[in-house]
Amino acid sequence: MTVSTLSMPASQTRARHRRRIAWVPTIILFIGALYCLLPLYWLVAASSKLPGELFTLPSFVPGFSGGIVDNVVALSNYRSGRYWLWTFNSFLYAGGGAALSTIVSAAAGYGLAKYNFAGKNIVFAFLLGAVLIPGVVLAVPQYLLMSKVGLAGTYWAVLIPSIVSPLGIYLCRIYAAAVIHDELLEAGRVDGASEVRIFFSIGLAPMIPGLITVFLLQFVGIWNNFLLPFLMLSDERLFPLTVGLYTMLNAGTEQPGMYTFIITGAFLSILPLVALFLLLQRYWRLDLISGSVKG
Amino acid sequence: MTATNTSTKKRFRAVHPFVPWLFVGPAVLLSIATIVAPFIYAVIMSLRGVKVAGGGLGRREEVFVGFANYINAAFNAELWTGFGRMLIVGVITIPITLGLALLFALLLDTPRVRLARFSRIAIFLPYAVPGVIASLMWGFIYLPGVSPIRELAASLGLAQPDFFTRDSIFWSIANINIWGGVGFNMVILYTALRGISSELYDAARVDGCTELQIAWNIKLPLLLPAIVLTALFSLIGTIQLFSEPTTLSPLTDALSSTWVPMMLVYRDTFVAQNLYGGAATSMLVAVLTIAASVLLFWITRRRSAGGLA
Numbered sequence: 001m002t003v004s005t006l007s008m009p010a011s012q013t014r015a016r017h018r019r020r021i022a023w024v025p026t027i028i029l030f031i032g033a034l035y036c037l038l039p040l041y042w043l044v045a046a047s048s049k050l051p052g053e054l055f056t057l058p059s060f061v062p063g064f065s066g067g068i069v070d071n072v073v074a075l076s077n078y079r080s081g082r083y084w085l086w087t088f089n090s091f092l093y094a095g096g097g098a099a100l101s102t103i104v105s106a107a108a109g110y111g112l113a114k115y116n117f118a119g120k121n122i123v124f125a126f127l128l129g130a131v132l133i134p135g136v137v138l139a140v141p142q143y144l145l146m147s148k149v150g151l152a153g154t155y156w157a158v159l160i161p162s163i164v165s166p167l168g169i170y171l172c173r174i175y176a177a178a179v180i181h182d183e184l185l186e187a188g189r190v191d192g193a194s195e196v197r198i199f200f201s202i203g204l205a206p207m208i209p210g211l212i213t214v215f216l217l218q219f220v221g222i223w224n225n226f227l228l229p230f231l232m233l234s235d236e237r238l239f240p241l242t243v244g245l246y247t248m249l250n251a252g253t254e255q256p257g258m259y260t261f262i263i264t265g266a267f268l269s270i271l272p273l274v275a276l277f278l279l280l281q282r283y284w285r286l287d288l289i290s291g292s293v294k295g
Numbered sequence: 296m297t298a299t300n301t302s303t304k305k306r307f308r309a310v311h312p313f314v315p316w317l318f319v320g321p322a323v324l325l326s327i328a329t330i331v332a333p334f335i336y337a338v339i340m341s342l343r344g345v346k347v348a349g350g351g352l353g354r355r356e357e358v359f360v361g362f363a364n365y366i367n368a369a370f371n372a373e374l375w376t377g378f379g380r381m382l383i384v385g386v387i388t389i390p391i392t393l394g395l396a397l398l399f400a401l402l403l404d405t406p407r408v409r410l411a412r413f414s415r416i417a418i419f420l421p422y423a424v425p426g427v428i429a430s431l432m433w434g435f436i437y438l439p440g441v442s443p444i445r446e447l448a449a450s451l452g453l454a455q456p457d458f459f460t461r462d463s464i465f466w467s468i469a470n471i472n473i474w475g476g477v478g479f480n481m482v483i484l485y486t487a488l489r490g491i492s493s494e495l496y497d498a499a500r501v502d503g504c505t506e507l508q509i510a511w512n513i514k515l516p517l518l519l520p521a522i523v524l525t526a527l528f529s530l531i532g533t534i535q536l537f538s539e540p541t542t543l544s545p546l547t548d549a550l551s552s553t554w555v556p557m558m559l560v561y562r563d564t565f566v567a568q569n570l571y572g573g574a575a576t577s578m579l580v581a582v583l584t585i586a587a588s589v590l591l592f593w594i595t596r597r598r599s600a601g602g603l604a
Binding site for chain 2: 028037039040046054055060104105108115133137141145160161189225226243249256259262276
């Protein structure tokens with residue numbers, strides 16, 4: 001790595017920094033960025049090709065014969081528009097699940113951070129301990145219990161297990177403790193507001209940046225989940241995109257003609273998340289996770 | 296709530312003891328319903344089995360079988376080879392993912408780096424791609440006839456790599472995990488780095504430290520808790536390995552239906568309809584995950600305590 005400028009006040013070094021570029025770190029980071037982006041670019045290029053072009057055109061050259069249109073049409077015709085139903089379902093599971101999860105986590109985090117009560121530490125340890133039980137291990141018994149109560153194979157079977165997020169609760173607790181001032185809550189109490197009202201009108205507002213992070217984490221987690229819907233659902237009309245595309249791949253491996261529109265399906269399926277991600281990327285407060293909250 | 300209204304007149308510390316449960320209650324109840332109950336149910340199932348009672352017609356009834364399912368599971372060679380494969384994938388994935396994440400985080404935090412914002416977003420981006428979709432995408436990138444990597448090798452006159460042999464498949468799967476995991480871990484480590492007071496660096500620079508020395512002597516030790524956390528996430532992720540090999544399996548014969556433990560659990564439970572055996576196997580996976588997490592914490596705690604002493 002490059003040698004730094006020695007013994008200079010921060011302001012002066014900063015002025016110097018602007019002129020000289022640290023080439024080695026820049027190049028390494030750029031290679032890392034290429035490693036992450038090139039496969040996605042390949043996906044875009046492959047989506048634009050006609051089935052025949054996939055095997056003949058060079059990989060990174062997009063097809064210009066209207067392949068993308070053909071692929072989207074083929075994808076939309078696949079089992080009379082199943083793909084768009086799956087997209088809708090993914091939004092339903094991820095949006096609904098993340099919203100419910102954020103509300104439950106916010107309330108729990110607030111409760112743990114702002115009240116002293118008997119059993120508080122037990123509740124916290126219990127919720128954190130739940131992180132240690134791998135979700136994958138729970139999926140099978142969750143399925144069995146869901147079938148016992150008659151919910152397996154319904155939207156609820158995927159939604160309900162997605163609501164509790166130990167990580168979300170943990171983050172909300174840290175965040176509530178850091179940003180909500182006790183004096184404000186006391187002021188609310190003196191004014192005679194109920195505890196629930198205090199939470200909604202005083203506690204919630206400062207927590208919003210943290211809650212956006214919790215929402216995003218849960219949204220991505222549920223959107224990306226495969227095993228839970230894979231186990232819970234048998235009716236393909238209820239599938240989210242992950243499970244739907246997997247079944248398409250399973251059906252299509254013997255037919256190279258299906259490759260291009262499966263690839264197009266994969267490409268279109270990541271667009272909403274990538275868009276959400278880029279739009280909201282300044283709201284990601286992952287410093288919460290690394291435990292260095294700065295109000 | 297009426298109780299709180301009267302008690303608030305006495306001002307602080309007079310919240311009704313029921314009030315906190317109003318906030319914590321939903322999370323606790325849902326955790327019991329979706330985590331504790333299934334866990335207990337799995338434990339019970341794992342200790343039970345089906346016996347065919349009576350004569351010719353053979354009425355099937357559920358009975359307590361003690362540890363029989365566990366013994367069966369423990370003597371199932373497929374489970375242990377599955378653990379072995381999982382371990383290989385983990386041994387490749389975790390150090391490379393964390394190493395790259397740490398490297399990129401430290402480089403992003405170095406002065407005078409260009410394109411930092413672009414690189415950070417680009418490297419974080421794969422986190423938005425579901426494991427199944429990433430596997431599907433990489434599956435095609437590995438697939439002979441479509442693979443751009445094989446195409447490149449061919450045009451350079453090199454031997455075309457085969458990503459789907461019994462040996463190379465470990466790397467192929469590890470690569471999908473690394474691709475998807477580096478960015479998330481990098482951002483956690485990077486935000487942890489941003490939390491460190493820059494006065495520490497200025498002081499070190501005044502003392503004549505190079506950026507490399509600052510990274511090694513100041514940043515790295517302060518990052519240790521965040522590194523432990525990312526290691527824990529990666530470890531749990533590896534034990535749960537399921538969707539990547541499952542998604543790739545239609546594309547290759549190198550992946551059996553019991554390639555990793557969770558695939559075995561799936562096959563036992565849903566394909567072979569052996570709920571009891573599946574439950575016992577998944578309990579073994581759970582115990583392993585918890586043991587591994589506790590062990591990791593214990594090792595790192597000892598390490599850091601030793602460092603202080």
